[in-house]
Amino acid sequence: MRQPPPPSLTTPLHDALTGGPAWLHDTAASRLLETAALARQPRPGHLMALAGLSVARLALAITPRMHASQGRVWVLSGPGNNGGDGLVAARHLHQAGRQVNVVQMGDADRSPEDARQAFEAARDAGVSFVDAPPVPAASSEDLIVDALLGLGQSRPPTGSLAAVVAWQRQQTRAVTLAVDLPTGLCADTGSVLDPRGELVVQAQHTLSLLTLKPGLFTHHGRDLAGRIWLDTLGQTDTALAAGASARLLRSQAAEAAWPARHHAQHKGSFGDLWVIAGAPGMTGAAWLAARAALAGGAGRVYLATLSGAAEVDPLWPELMQRATADWQKPGVLEAATVVCGCGGGETIAALLPEVLARAGRLVLDADALNAIAASDALLRALQQRRSAGLATVLTPHPLEAARLADVHTAAIQQHRLQAAQALALRCDSVVLLKGAGTVIAGPAAMPCINTSGNARLATPGSGDVLAGWLGAAWSAMPSPSASAGDTDLRWQAATRQAMQAASAAAWVHGAAAEIAPVDARLPLRASQLAAAMTQVLQPAPLR
Structure with a gap:
């Protein structure tokens, strides 16, 4: 009999519209907070470990009826730290009994050090890696995790990344969880980076990590991000308030x-x-x-x-x-x-x-x-x-x-x-x-x-x-x-x-x-x- 996931995998997160810190940070402010958090982490990879664990927790929470014999998890892992967060989540979900397939974009050996180590840990844990997403489509039992680009996107996806984003757009039956923000969406403005408005991930849930980004809440962001969640990864409200560029209105x-x-x-x-x-x-x-x-x-x-x-x-x-x-x-x-x-x-x-x-x-x-x-x-x-x-x-x-x-x-x-x-x-x-x-x-x-x-x-x-x-x-x-x-x-x-x-x-x-x-x-x-x-x-x- 399969063991239940550890308690940390079932801890609830903040729904960004109703609770938790209300501060918004643009890309520059988010980068400053990220740099400070990395400098304080007790050991290398700790911040990525927290982020990936959060992604896995939310993935389990939004797919309570997913069974290992039916639904699959497709983790779209990009070449940077956002991809590393997805790889950590893939390992946790695999260990929780889910059928996980990682679509790895780019050469993992050329990724940042933390992301490379996350790749090796997922591979050693037995996570399955595939060259491309399924053809023709994911099923209604499947979950797609968009961990392609994350913060700092400034131009539309190109090449193989664009092909994977185009595939995700066709998956109208599966549930998609975006890590930090949907690929193809500007974090600061909520604008779609592709002038045609096509190469952008359509998510039903987005887990914003460390900070909330303004683009999730205005212009195209509200339609593309779905339900927005937040994990500040241990940041204090004082630290978040000090660097904020805007705030959310709530009740x-x-x-x-x-x-x-x-x-x-x-x-x-x-x-x-x-x-x-x-x-x-x-x-x-x-x-x-x-x-x-x-x-x-x-x-x-x-x-x-x-x-x-x-x-x-x-x-x-x-x-x-x-x-x-x-x-x-x-x-x-x-x-x-x-x-x-x-x-x-x-x-x-x-x-x-x-x-x-x-x-x-x-x-x-x-x-x-x-x-x-x-x-x-x-x-x-x-x-x-x-x-x-x-x-x-x-x-x-x-x-x-x-x-x-x-x-x-x-x-x-x-x-x-x-x-x-x-x-x-x-x-x-x-x-x-x-x-x-x-x-x-x-x-x-x-x-x-x-x-x-x-x-x-x-x-x-x-x-x-x-x-x-x-x-x-x-x-x-x-x-x-x-x-x-x-x-x-x-x-x-x-x-x-x-x-x-x-x-x-x-x-x-x-x-x-x-x-x-x-x-x-x-x-x-x-x-x-x-x-x-x-x-x-x-x-x-x-x-």
């Missing part, structure tokens, strides 16, 4: 933004919010933003549509319709949070100078962003809000961000994290760059990547709901204590608060798509979204 972002309300509070405690949006033919966007603002907790919500139509919403009679002349009265916008631009059309451009000059807290979306992108004068007015101590949040989708940055959309998507940071600096604003792995960046803050959400949010009006909800979160926050100080200190405090509101709203917005009781194959309509976001914040513990 804690929402918990802090919507504290329990006190009995002595009243509607005035949660601020006035104005929605200035909705040109003729596009008033639906304004209504969506205003409803979301009310549902998200703003004290009083006023809607001033650019169409000039005054009407009562029979489903949301709490919303108060106002005319443009009402918010143009002295002191109104200065004391309010303003959400501006949703469905604003070309009409919004004429009103933006006054809104930019006066709004106490300002969320700019959609056509307001397009108007600023088309006008140097409006861009300067946006930048001048800093000198007045006034904070701003921009909520562009990639095309709007490209217009603001005066680049092609592809440049935004290929470098989402860096693009959001650059735009935040250019506009002296918090930037919430929507898309796969929404990025929240501030002019003087570590950027965040949101972990919640899915493609169900890719539907008309979804961004309008996000803008309104963000405004509500910000409106309910008390004025920062630095407001009595000098102007720049006041701006810094207000911008930190804006970053908190944007982060919290992004997380709740995404989480709503995960819990809403609608067929997951269909989009979540914007008219349903605010109710789903409310459900996320129900008393049951946030996940």
